[in-house]
Amino acid sequence: MTRAVKKLDLDPVTVRKARSLARKAGRPIVNLARQHTTVSVERAVLRLAGLTGADTxxxxxxxxxxxxxxxxxxxxxxxxxxxxxALLRGEAEDLAVLAQKAASGSVTFRMPEGRDAVRARTAARKVAAAGLKRIDGRRRERDRLIKRHGDPEQRPWIYLIVATGDIYEDIPQAQAAAREGADIIAVIRSTGQSLLDYVPEGATREGFAGTYATQENFRLMRAALDDSSRELGRYVRLTNYASGLCMPEIATLAGLERLDMMLNDSMYGILFRDINPIRTFVDQRFSRQIHARAGIIINTGEDNYLTTADAVEAAHTVTVSQLLNEYFAKEAGLEDWQLGLGHAFEINPDLPDSFRLELAHAMLARQLFPNAPLKWMPPTRHMTGDVFRGYLLDGFFNLVGAMTGQGILLVGMMTEAVVTPWISDRDLALQNVRYVLGAAGNLHEDFRPEPNGFIATRARQVLGESVELLERIVDDGLLNAIGDGTFGLMRRPQDAGRGLDGVARKSPEYYNPAIELLEEGTR
Structure with a gap:
């Protein structure tokens, strides 16, 4: 997946400085995350232990x-x-019965002390280790299937969204998309699920602009795409969303059901869903530890900044977010090949030299992160409803992807404003991708901008602006920068937002067996 060719005359000292500043800006956030827990982190432990189901x-x-x-x-x-x-005291024979008794008010919990605490710790660790062992098994299963069926021969991987609201309708659409050339199927979530502080149970057939993320829906779609992998002779990947108030739980379920990629951005929920910043950073660290263990590739959400801020003026905020996402991801254990850092083709096409600017931004991301499978996002903000113009813009977007060696290419739709487009629109969009990649897929091997030309100069400018912004963030603190509207023009103070009541500072007696095992790297 590596496209490590140095085509821009970037100052290596400036690049090192940018990464160093990102570490300095991110380190206090990691310390904050280590000091706190959330209701979703704790519920993830119960899910790892196998507790499923719901009440009436x-x-x-x-x-x-x-x-x-x-x-x-x-x-x-x-x-x-x-x-x-409580289990060791005989309050219930298993977690499911204990949960039912707890809901009916027939059991009281305590903090054990002395030998009772040691016994509880040992029992909890054993069960959490068994849950992680199941995730390890699913990762090995993925490796075997990739070896058996093979990976797509051409990069970037073609990523296509399916989102009808009905999992049983999503399945045939996803399989049809795979037959037409999609390498990755993303089942976008129902609108508003990120604001639910619980994960729905079972297969769902009603969702708005998406399908609910549930363990059963994960299982059904994974099984269907495994059938497609056998049919097509290439492993078809599955993506969903580990974000929102239940980020750690959904990450855990994704590991248990062998999803391959998860949308997991460090700041998206803060900026675009008004979820409390501390809640988000605590949740994202745990979720990324799970993703690292499960061998899941994360997709970050920098493209969203450019839907609210100008894509030229705010280009450096995308780079800063990529650097922060890289730091947070690696601190949590993710490797370069798991970093699907996001960026997008969102410059106003009426702007002179818009295509050259897009090339500059895409090449900057590619050179800054040479070993990461960057996720290149299609035009959305300036899609007007003119399908012919939109189809042409998508072709230009695909061409930039080919010229800059992107890793993951989300298929652009000429009917972009339609959440669930006609299957014929998807077919046309995939034809567009196939044509461009077939005709110019290796153009990145030949394309080199002039060292002091427009593209290289613009890339250096964006990198310089990124360093300046990171210096301000280090001085002011990342939480203050988020509160001031630095990213995506959204002002999100650290003492407000959804989910704040689900955050707690850890006591000296705090114990979480999953975190302990993940940080030990025990397998």
């Missing part, structure tokens, strides 16, 4: 159990010790 009102048992433990002893200690202490 559709509220998952993990939520019912977590809420009761929190009411009895608080969240700051974690859920593991009080939950496994």
């Amino acid at each position: 009102e559709g509220i998952p048992w993990v939520n019912r159990l977590a809420d009761t433990v929190r009411a009895d002893v608080g969240l700051e200690h974690g859920l593991a010790l009080p939950v496994w202490d």
Whole structure:
């Protein structure tokens, strides 16, 4: 996947400085994440332990159990010790029964001490280790299937969205897209799911502008794409969204059901869903630790900044976010090949030299992150409804992808404003991609801009502006920068936003067996 060719005359000292500043800006956030937990991080431990199902009102048992433990002893200690202490005391024979008793008010939780605490810790660690072992098994299964069926021969991988709202309608559409050449199927989530503080259960048939992310929906689509992989003789990847208030839980479910990629941006939920910044950073660190263990590629969301801010004026904020996402991801254990850092083709096409500017930004990202499978996003903001103009713009977008060696190319639709386009539109969009990649797919090997020409000069300018912004962020603090509207023009203060009440500062007695095992790297 590497496209490590130095075609821009970037000052290596400036590049090193940018990364150093990103580390300095990100380190206090990592420390903050280490000091706190959230309800979703704790519920993820219960899911890793195998607790599934929901009550008659559709509220998952993990939520019912977590809420009761929190009411009895608080969240700051974690859920593991009080939950496994209750099991060892004989309050219930398993987690499912314990959750049902907790919901009915027939069990009281305590923080164990002394030998009871040691026993609870040992029992919780054993169960969490078994859950991680299941994730390890799914990762090995992916490796075997890729070896058996093979990877797509051509890069970038072609990424296509399916989102009808009905998982049983998504499946045949996804399989049809794979037959037409899609390498990655993304099942976009139902609008608003990121704001639910629970993960729905079971297969779902009603979603708005997307399909609910549930463990059963993950299982069904993964099985269907495995059938397509056998049919087509190439491994077809599956993507969903680990974001929002249940980010750690969805990441865990993705690992258990062998998803291959997950949307997982460090700031998207803060900026575009008004989720509390501390909640988001705590959740994203745990979710990325799970992704690292599961061998999942993350896709970050820098393209979204350019839907609210000008793509030329704000180009440096995309680069800064990429550098921060890289730091946070690697700190959590992700490797270069798992970093699907995002950027987009969103410059106003009426602007003189717009194509050259797009080339400059795409080449800058490619050279800054030579070993990452960058995710190149199609035009959306300036799609007017003129399908002929839109089809041409998508062709130019595909051409930039070919000229700059992108890793993941999200297929642009000429009917971009239609959330669920006609299958014929998808077919035309895939024809566009196939033509451009077939005709110019290796153009990146030959294309080199003039060292002091427009493209190279613009790339150096954006990098310089990125360093200046990172210097301000280091001085002011990343949380303050987010609060001031630095990214995407959204002002999100650290003491506000959805989900803040689900954050707790860890006590000295805090214990989370999943975090312990993930940080040990135990397999």
